[in-house]
Amino acid sequence: MTAKILDGNWFAGQIRERVRNEVVSLQQELGITPGLAVIIVGDNPASQVYVNRKHKACGETGIHSVVIRLAEQTTQNELLQKIEELNRDGSIHGILVQLPLPAHIDEMVILQAISPAKDVDGFHPFNMGSLAAGRELLVPCTPAGIVRLLEMAGIDLEGKRAVIIGRSNIVGKPMALLLLSRNATVTVCHSRTRELAAIAREADILIAAVGKPGFVKPEMVKPGAVVIDVGINRVEGKLAGDVDFPAVREVAGAITPVPGGVGPLTISMLLANTVKAVRLLQPTAGVKAKSRVRRS
Ligand SMILES: Nc1nc(=O)c2c([nH]1)NC[C@@H]1CN(c3ccc(C(=O)N[C@@H](CCC(=O)O)C(=O)O)cc3)C=[N+]21
Structure with a gap:
């Protein structure tokens, strides 16, 4: 099987379109x-x-x-x-x-x-703590973008096995919390994890955020799994992901490329968070924005 390629630029464009409309309504209203x-x-x-x-x-x-x-x-x-x-x-x-x-x-x-109200990266302990407590205010852009991508691509998370490789504050940890609150069964692997390949191979959704080019090999991927590559490594002047893309795409069901995968989504979510911050700072804007969504 050859994996379906999840085009990050296309999904990012969809999010940006929505942001553009929200910017217009904030200005008009x-x-x-x-x-x-x-x-x-x-x-x-x-x-x-x-x-x-x-x-x-x-x-x-x-x-x-x-x-x-x-x-x-x-x-x-x-x-x-x-x-x-x-x-x-x-x-x-x-x-x-x-x-x-x-x-x-x-x-x-x-x-x-x-x-914290202006923290569009979602890195402030208040926002991280809120996320951990199940209240998603300003959520880190990369993991938030991945969740939006999975939603837009129609990939259901309910009861699925998700494995994240990497435990950083900016990707791995918030990613785990977002997937958990969407009812996935989440495992976080890292540099000290034993039998990492066997754990990765159990994943329905495998998220690589390790910072090592080509780290994820086809033997680590369950046939048909969704593989999300968060890596942005520079190798001989070129951008390379954490996944051995040519080999893994023969095993996976769907895969994000690098470049053109998660990176553009991160940027779109930064724009979405900036609009969200306006609403968080302006309670009246929040009410209007919500009722607009319900009416349409
Ligand atoms: N406070 C803070 N917030 C961040 O969100 C943040 C940061 N610091 N420091 C660095 C990382 C990295 N990051 C990327 C954003 C977009 C692409 C992106 O658009 N990448 C393109 C290619 C870009 C290229 O050609 O280099 C792609 O993957 O298609 C990549 C990486 C945000 N970061």
Whole structure:
């Protein structure tokens, strides 16, 4: 069997279309243009690429976006001051600090300084804790995008075996919580897991977020399984996923490619979260937005 390829660009386009419509209604009904601020510290070339993509995607959906570029030597206090300023700025509804940060800055301190209501990455402990408690407020973009992709592709999660390889705060852990609350049976594997291949092979849905190019081999995949590749590894200047794509696509039932899979969904969910943050900040907007959905 050759797997169906899940085209991330197409699904991301669908989400973006919906975001564009929501931006128009927010403007017409409340006179609010959603605003996103992205802070980038230093000049990591990959970060520059991602930040430019985010800025461009905002432009396409009518979201006002500002990119704040700070020098590599910026101190933690200077960065905290900038975040405070944006927390108070009424034209900004979403704040994202691009990771990784330079080594002299404590990531946890920075992420906790962002107002939870503007935390469009969903990395603040308040949002992570809410997710763990079963209340999905601002949810991390990559796992949220994967759930939307599975929904849109008609892949049911109820009672399914999901295996996640990777336990990071930004993908593995929130992914596990989202799948769990959708009634999947979830296993999280990591670098210390024994018999990882045998566990992976039990998955109906296998999510690879390990950061090792080509890590998932066909022997680790149950025939017909859905394989989601979160890897964004640069190998000899080219982008490579965590899945050995040519071999695994012969075994899987459906698979996301890299590039053109999860990456574009992450960006679309950032836009969706920015619109959601407007509603969370404006209770009246939330009521209107909800009743609109019910009427249509
Ligand atoms: N605070 C924060 N939030 C993030 O969401 C965040 C971050 N920091 N740091 C880095 C990672 C990585 N990330 C990606 C977003 C889009 C693509 C993407 O669109 N990828 C394209 C290809 C891009 C290319 O050619 O390099 C694709 O897969 O088709 C990839 C990776 C967001 N991240």
